[in-house]
Amino acid sequence: MRFIFAGLCLLLSFPASAQQKKPNIVLILADDLGIGDIGTYGQKIIQTPNIDRLAAGGLKFTQFYSGTSVCAPSRSALLTGQHTGHTYIRGNKEIMPEGQEPLADSVQTLAMLLKSAGYTTGAFGKWGLGMTGTTGDPNRKGFDEFFGYNCQRQSHRYYPTHLWHNNREVPLEGNDLTNKVLYAPALIQEKTLEFVEKNQNKPFFLFIPTVLPHAELTGPEDEFYRKYENRFEETVYKGNDYGPEATVPGYASVPKPRATYAAMVERMDHYVGEVVQKLTELNLLDNTLIIFTSDNGAHSEGGADPAFFNSTAGFRGQKRDLYEGGVRAPFIAHWPKQIRQARVTDHIAAFWDLLPTFTDLARAPSARYTDGLSLLPTLTGKGRQARHTYLYWEFHEGGGRQAVRSGKWKLVKLQVKTTEKTTYELYNLETDPGETRNLINKKSSVYKKLQKYIEEAHAESTLFPLYLMEGR
Structure with missing residues (x-):
């Protein structure tokens, strides 16, 4: 019992920061x-x-x-x-x-x-x-x-x-x-x-x-x-x-x-x-x-x-x-x-x-x-x-924007609130980190995969609706 008490006293003699795990x-x-x-x-x-x-x-x-x-x-x-x-x-x-x-x-x-x-x-x-x-x-x-x-x-x-x-x-x-x-x-x-x-x-x-x-x-x-x-x-x-x-x-x-x-x-x-x-x-x-x-x-x-x-x-x-x-x-x-x-x-x-x-x-x-x-x-x-598998972002001003990154590929969707104005941009961040070369017309299979990720990631919010009803 004496040893247990002595051990307890020794433990308590250390500052709390030293005991903290x-x-x-x-x-x-x-x-x-x-x-x-x-x-x-x-x-x-x-x-x-x-x-x-x-x-x-x-x-x-x-x-x-x-x-x-x-x-x-x-x-x-x-x-x-x-x-x-x-x-x-x-x-x-x-x-x-x-x-x-x-x-x-x-x-x-x-x-x-x-x-x-x-x-x-x-x-x-x-x-x-x-x-x-x-x-x-x-x-x-x-x-x-x-x-x-x-x-x-x-x-x-x-x-x-x-x-x-x-x-x-x-x-x-x-x-x-x-x-x-x-x-x-x-x-x-x-x-x-x-x-x-x-x-x-x-x-x-x-x-x-x-x-x-x-x-x-x-x-x-x-x-x-x-x-x-x-x-x-x-x-x-x-x-x-x-x-x-x-x-x-x-x-x-x-x-x-x-x-x-x-x-x-x-x-x-x-x-x-x-x-x-x-x-x-x-x-x-x-x-x-x-x-x-x-x-x-x-x-x-x-x-x-x-x-x-x-x-x-x-x-x-x-x-x-x-x-x-x-x-x-x-x-x-x-x-x-x-x-x-x-x-x-x-x-x-x-x-x-x-x-x-x-x-x-x-x-x-x-x-x-x-x-x-x-x-x-x-x-x-x-x-x-x-x-x-991917990272996803959305931004509700400026007509609405969405983006998804999967590996080296990044898809940016602009003017998402109005279908007839919507445009897409696709970038290879490995070779083009400055996002200067839009490959949307050259990599259709990549675009389709990333667009599915965008659809999967976005759950519509009644408080912050991203899409307008018109034109959709």
Whole structure:
């Protein structure tokens, strides 16, 4: 009995972090960041040393895809583990005076599954999937704590009038349409680091959907801005001033849009470094899987200049396109002692793979339904990696668009809402990653196979109908 007691005392003398077996999970989601905006993916102007170090110490994917090419449905695909032919939110549907169409009560999220497995869960940044008090409230979708912008429309402003802490509105005194006093990303970063401090002795899932570098283009004139302030020849971006309603801002004029954008990306990288440093200080880094990615392709809103920075890394298209520049995303996984350093994989994967990956490593309940496949074999190099027959995307604006990738082939369908206007484009991404040579008239058998995948993948939604009744 004496030996049992002594052993128990020895066990309790170790810090909880040393006893912890389930890994922490940190998921960092940039907003409108192009794959080419990061040094490890070829960026030559903007410096991203902290994200580059994650890649050097972990695994970089070269063929990873976001949920779709615009915000809310992409995030819905991420959190539900379902592509946009199945996921509940498939477009940006605004609700006034604040918020977007909420996730339904019936929708299961990865945070809910991790919470049921004993994880403390927190989200810090931009939500956009249901206002406080609705069925899509982040606290009702598995997050113990939320701090940031509940409404993605509000997140167009970096000096907003308020943020949300769970169900409490937090006024930001001094901020209005013209005055910029409290910089929201800095406040959100403080709460993010506090969450790690508070929960260091138990497994946690930390979701960081940062608003950077989404437009508007603005920020403090700090060391990041001063670094780029006089480096470029600039043309003043003359946007519209904010309208009479603060809840529906436009984009204001930006004196130096290129310098401002570069500073925003590097500031985001600095925040990533602070998270890594906090995990290191608390002796949590070795037991933490860190994922870094972006919600869609590069944007050109508010004066951003993706061509100048090569933000799409040479791929065609950008945000709102289903070409590679709109949906191919950076994806870096860092997990010391589990992921070998400086690895690169061309495994084809997408947002909906994260839910089964996280539930797999956390030994959490499986989702009722997912389009995803666990990436643990690719991350750890152990076991056999299952592969998708195809990946599928849809986008409901611009006449409606669909796309499917199967192996090296990609089929893009345009103007899908009106049959007489519908066109198809077929590309071989192995030989033509820039999607410049449409082979639709030369590969009819490939087209027919991929078109069947599109028909199979899309389940019509009454909330977000893709097809118009006319002409179909």
